[in-house]
Amino acid sequence: MSATPDSGRFSRRFAALKAEGRGGLITFITAGDPNYEISKEIVLGLPAAGADVIELGMPFSDPMADGPAIQAASLRALATGMKLGKVLQMVREFRATDDDTPIVLMGYYNPIYNYGVDKFLAEARESGVDGLIIVDLPPEEDVELCLPALKAGLNFIRLATPTTDDHRLPTVLSNTSGFVYYVSVMGITGTTSATGDAVKAAVERLRRHTDLPIGVGFGIKTPENAREVATVADAAVVGSAIVDRIAGGLDGNGKPEAGLVDGVLDYVRELAAGVRGSGDKQ
Amino acid sequence: MTQKINTYRAGPDEQGHFGIFGGRFVAETLMPLILEVEKAWDAAQADPSFDEELQYYFKHYVGRPSPLYFAKRLTEHFGGAKIYFKRDELNHTGAHKINNCMGQILLARRMGKTRIIAETGAGQHGVATATVCALFNLPCTIYMGSKDIERQAPNVFRMKLLGAEVKSVTSGSNSLKDAMNEALRDWVANVEDTFYIIGTAAGPHPYPAMVRDFQSVIGRETREQMMEAEGRLPDSLVACIGGGSNAIGLFHPFLDDTDIKIIGVEAAGLGVDTDKHAASLTGGRPGVLHGNRTYLLQDDDGQILEAHSISAGLDYPGIGPEHSWLYESGRVEYVSATDKEALEAFQLCSRTEGIIPALEPSHALAYVSKIAGDLPKDHILCMNMCGRGDKDIFTVAEALGVKI
Numbered sequence: 001m002s003a004t005p006d007s008g009r010f011s012r013r014f015a016a017l018k019a020e021g022r023g024g025l026i027t028f029i030t031a032g033d034p035n036y037e038i039s040k041e042i043v044l045g046l047p048a049a050g051a052d053v054i055e056l057g058m059p060f061s062d063p064m065a066d067g068p069a070i071q072a073a074s075l076r077a078l079a080t081g082m083k084l085g086k087v088l089q090m091v092r093e094f095r096a097t098d099d100d101t102p103i104v105l106m107g108y109y110n111p112i113y114n115y116g117v118d119k120f121l122a123e124a125r126e127s128g129v130d131g132l133i134i135v136d137l138p139p140e141e142d143v144e145l146c147l148p149a150l151k152a153g154l155n156f157i158r159l160a161t162p163t164t165d166d167h168r169l170p171t172v173l174s175n176t177s178g179f180v181y182y183v184s185v186m187g188i189t190g191t192t193s194a195t196g197d198a199v200k201a202a203v204e205r206l207r208r209h210t211d212l213p214i215g216v217g218f219g220i221k222t223p224e225n226a227r228e229v230a231t232v233a234d235a236a237v238v239g240s241a242i243v244d245r246i247a248g249g250l251d252g253n254g255k256p257e258a259g260l261v262d263g264v265l266d267y268v269r270e271l272a273a274g275v276r277g278s279g280d281k282q
Numbered sequence: 283m284t285q286k287i288n289t290y291r292a293g294p295d296e297q298g299h300f301g302i303f304g305g306r307f308v309a310e311t312l313m314p315l316i317l318e319v320e321k322a323w324d325a326a327q328a329d330p331s332f333d334e335e336l337q338y339y340f341k342h343y344v345g346r347p348s349p350l351y352f353a354k355r356l357t358e359h360f361g362g363a364k365i366y367f368k369r370d371e372l373n374h375t376g377a378h379k380i381n382n383c384m385g386q387i388l389l390a391r392r393m394g395k396t397r398i399i400a401e402t403g404a405g406q407h408g409v410a411t412a413t414v415c416a417l418f419n420l421p422c423t424i425y426m427g428s429k430d431i432e433r434q435a436p437n438v439f440r441m442k443l444l445g446a447e448v449k450s451v452t453s454g455s456n457s458l459k460d461a462m463n464e465a466l467r468d469w470v471a472n473v474e475d476t477f478y479i480i481g482t483a484a485g486p487h488p489y490p491a492m493v494r495d496f497q498s499v500i501g502r503e504t505r506e507q508m509m510e511a512e513g514r515l516p517d518s519l520v521a522c523i524g525g526g527s528n529a530i531g532l533f534h535p536f537l538d539d540t541d542i543k544i545i546g547v548e549a550a551g552l553g554v555d556t557d558k559h560a561a562s563l564t565g566g567r568p569g570v571l572h573g574n575r576t577y578l579l580q581d582d583d584g585q586i587l588e589a590h591s592i593s594a595g596l597d598y599p600g601i602g603p604e605h606s607w608l609y610e611s612g613r614v615e616y617v618s619a620t621d622k623e624a625l626e627a628f629q630l631c632s633r634t635e636g637i638i639p640a641l642e643p644s645h646a647l648a649y650v651s652k653i654a655g656d657l658p659k660d661h662i663l664c665m666n667m668c669g670r671g672d673k674d675i676f677t678v679a680e681a682l683g684v685k686i
Contacts, residue, residue, distance in 0.1 A: 061585040062459065062571060064466045065309040071453055083583040109307060110570045114584025136307040136570065140297065161311040163473055168314055186311055187471035 004153030009102040009130045010178040013052060014213040014234060023230025023278040024052035025271055026215050028106065028239030029264075030073035031056045031090050032082030033246055034256050039077070041261045042246075043094050047101045049265040050272020052235065053215075054094075055133070058087050058107030065135045067190035069240040072247060076254070084111045084120070088127045095128035104157060104178070106133040109145065117145055121152035131155035131178040139171045146175050159183050160206060169209045179213040181237065182206060184229075190240025193219025200232045223274025230278035238271055290537035290613050293604060298487020298574075301610065303603035306486040308573045312466075315473045316573075320488045322393045327495075332388065336496075339384050343417070344374050346381075346499065350507035350664070355634045356654075363657035365650065366516065367637070367667040368504050368532060377640065377669035378500060378528045379410035383479055385496035387414040390477035397476045398422045401465040403430055403458035403524070404595035404642070405437025406669055407481030412446035422446040425464040427457035430594045437673050455588035458598045462572055482525025483602035486573030490603050497531025504664060505535055512662055518543040521666040522646040523616070524560065524596035526605045528668035537613060546605060547649045549591035550618035560589035562601040563609050563616045576603040592621035592681060593641035595669070619648035625681055627651055628671060640669030641677065 017024045027046055032039050046054050059077040063070060091103055105124065112120050112134070124132070132149055139146075139158070146156045155178030163186060164172050173180065182202055184194035194202075199216055206214050216229045217237030229236040245267050249260030293300040306316055326332040340346040349372065353365040370378040390398060398420050402408030408424040415422035424441055428450045431438050441448050454460035462480075469478045483493040508516055519536060521529035523546040536542050551559035559565060562577040569578040571586055579587040579599035589599040608614040619627075627647035632638045639647060646665050654663060671678070679686045 059585075062454065062463050064463050064572070065311075065470060067467070068453070075454075078585060108570075110578075110580070110586070111584035113570055113575075114580065114582075135309050136573075138306060138308060138310055138313045140306050140313070159310045161309075163311050163314045165314065172310060183311065186473055188467045191471070 003151045004125065006153050006155055006177070007130045009100065010155060013100070013102050014179065017052060017234065023233060023275050024235035025050060025226060025230070025275045026053040026055055026217070026235050026237040027051040027242055027268055028055040028057060028237065029242055029246065030059055030070065030077050031087040032059060032077030032080060033073040033243070034076045034250055034254070035080040036082065036086060036090070038256050038261060040090050040093060042264050043090060044097055045261065045265045046268060047098050049268040051101070051268055053102045053104065055104045055106050055237065055239070056087065056091070058084055058105055058111060060108040060111060063108060065188055067188040067240060069190045069243045069247065073243045084115050088123050088129070091129055092127040102130040103128060104131040104133055105129055106135070108136050109134050112145065117148055121149055121154060125153050129154060131157045133157045133159065133181060135159070139174065142175055150175060150177065157181055162186050162202070166205070169206070173210050176212065179215050179234065180206060180210060182214055182216045182233070183218050184216050185218050187218070189218060191219060193221070193225060196228045196232070199229055203233050223270045226271045226274035227277045230275040236275055242267065287611060290608070290611065291534065293607065294487060294491050298491070300604045300607035302568070303576050303606040304487055304490055304574050306573060307570050307575065308486045309470060311470045311473060316486050318393070322389055323488050323492050326389055326392060332392070335388055336385055340381070340499065344380050344384060345372065347503040347507070348372050350504060350511060352511065353635055356631070359634055360651060360654035362655040362659065363661040363663040364659070365654060366508070366662065366664040368500060368664060370500055370528065370666060370668045371637070371640065371643070371670035375406070375410045375413050376672065377406040377410065378497060378531060379407045379481060380413065381499055381531070382481070382493050382496040382527060383407070383410040383414045385492070386477070386479045387418055387420070390479070391418060393477065395475060395477035396420065397472065398479055399425070399465050399468050399476055400479045400481060401425045401458065401461040402481060403427070403461070403597055404593065405430065405434040405441065405673060406595060408446070408448070409437050409440050409444070411479050412441040412444035415446060416444045423468065424448050425451050425461040425468070427455070427461050428452045429456040430458065430461070433677055434594055434673060435676070457588070458594070459586065459600070466572070481527070483527040483530045483604060484525045484572060484574055484576065484600060490574065493527050494530045494534055494604060497527050498534045500528065500531040500666065501533060501535035504532060508662070508664065515539060515542060516662040516664040518545065518661070518663045520545045520547065520646050520650055520663065521668065522547045522596065522642045523601060523605060524549065524598050524642065525600070526602040528666050530602060530604055532666045533614060544614045545649065546614055546616045547646045548616060548618040549593055549596035549645055550620040551590040551592070553620055554618055558590035559618070560591040560596050560598060561618045562599060563605070564618050566599070568606065571600055574603045576600050576606045577609070592624060592677065593645065595640070595642045596645065617649055619645040623648035625678065628678060637667065638671035639667055640671045641674045643668050
């Protein structure tokens with residue numbers, strides 16, 4: 001159906017995880033946080049640190065669904081001149097070193113709409129992006145970006161939430177591809193986390209509606225959290241907790257301190273060890 | 283170019299679109315609730331008892347109908363058009379905002395919601411929301427930018443007296459748009475029990491249409507009162523625009539009377555050719571924010587810019603989507619007035635009519651003062667005096683260099 005086939009990186013990566021018998025680790029950072037160079041260094045280091053899928057935030061001035069950590073990350077990135085075009089450039093530079101790790105761009109619609117939907121999609125596909133998560137585009141607005149993205153060979157990954165009931169789930173799952181991102185709590189990023197039992201029940205409910213891999217996020221902070229989630233879902237998504245590590249590596253004036261990159265990647269390694277302990281899943 | 287349209291009053295369509303504007307650009311967590319609000323609003327409109335209840339409170343609590351007043355001395359002062367004020371500043375709480383709050387809280391009650399949140403800029407919407415929450419005994423949290431809390435101290439105190447919790451917002455530019463972001467964040471976390479009373483005719487569908495319909499009482503009354511006073515409809519209508527709810531409320535019942543000239547006045551701050559203004563139509567371009575597509579002040583990367591206006595109620599980088607559509611369709615003319623012009627109109631109105639206007643409608647009056655003198659004496663111009671200026675005296679004193 002698609003005019004351009006998708007990159008295949010998601011299906012290969014989730015198949016590989018299945019073969020390994022473990023859940024994956026999806027890491028989020030905001031592109032350009034705290035500046036382009038350091039952010040790029042972190043992204044380039046993520047696969048070796050154990051990230052299975054990379055989620056890259058496209059900074060936006062008004063991130064309505066994000067908590068303080070990711071809001072601040074967006075503002076830090078914008079303050080150093082980060083722009084949508086540079087996010088794509090970062091993906092290109094990453095792809096020169098890694099052709100296997102799927103990359104998802106996550107953000108809000110306005111910068112893309114402003115850039116020009118067709119231009120953005122073509123450049124994103126060409127630069128090596130595999131999928132998009134656009135927080136403020138529900139299925140009701142699929143003609144805006146979702147359908148053009150699928151046609152351009154990019155996966156459109158939808159968020160399912162505790163408020164997405166069985167009646168609505170088919171709507172949310174239609175036109176979604178790559179994986180399904182289950183937001184385990186009602187609320188903004190980086191707040192509370194759901195209990196293991198609630199996540200398990202939610203994942204089981206989703207599996208009755210879809211064969212797509214399921215990533216679960218919001219509120220995952222420790223390797224133990226990550227392991228617990230990756231045991232019942234196909235992957236655990238960690239965002240704010242990693243972004244907090246970036247913020248923690250800045251001095252009083254917001255300047256990056258030596259060791260920031262290593263600190264972030266060490267933390268990702270701990271999380272990766274966590275999901276690698278999820279091998280007893282089934 | 284003006285396109286020929288049979289009616290300007292048919293929008294939005296079922297998806298909430300006014301042409302390309304409007305829509306439902308919200309996170310999935312909110313989507314089921316947005317659909318629930320839409321369903322409840324449709325049901326309420328079909329139920330005569332909802333309107334009966336609303337009319338009861340409009341009459342006995344808000345004090346509607348608000349008068350239509352012939353501003354004789356200002357008319358003489360300008361020496362041209364006959365100036366009328368639709369006096370929504372005489373409503374309970376001092377502005378048009380209560381029309382919408384009353385409607386929405388009755389809807390929230392029908393939906394069984396037990397907690398109310400709202401954003402506020404000047405504090406008028408916050409005060410109106412806190413007021414109806416006190417009336418119906420519902421807990422209420424108001425989000426307000428820290429910058430606005432500073433410049434609207436009297437309204438902050440009023441909200442607290444009314445029992446509301448006022449939360450200071452320190453993210454982004456610390457003003458109205460950021461308060462709206464924060465209210466949306468609250469809503470995402472509390473969808474089960476909370477109703478968000480949006481203060482202007484913007485946000486995701488059905489809010490722009492719903493707020494417009496609650497505010498249209500202004501225009502409906504004006505039609506009737508003008509027929510009574512003059513035996514005919516006015517020749518022109520003027521209202522100020524931030525998000526644009528007072529304006530759409532006055533304009534909407536007149537949109538298909540195409541002989542009537544309709545003018546919206548945006549806040550030009552220090553001037554639309556500077557980077558310190560709030561004129562989204564004059565200085566912005568279409569984009570997506572806060573649940574709808576509309577004209578926005580934004581940079582070349584699609585990042586939302588900080589708006590500026592001396593009037594906190596107009597200090598918003600967007601505008602209701604129906605205005606964007608009316609702008610592109612050519613039905614309504616959008617102009618702007620600067621801080622300085624608004625300040626002059628504020629003083630002129632106080633001295634000449636004994637009405638201290640809010641800084642928001644002072645922008646409308648500033649534009650009226652530019653055109654009225656050149657209009658013929660039989661030209662009837664009606665301006666929406668949408669708020670009173672008590673809340674602004676500190677801001678105005680400071681701008682005039684007066685210590686109080």
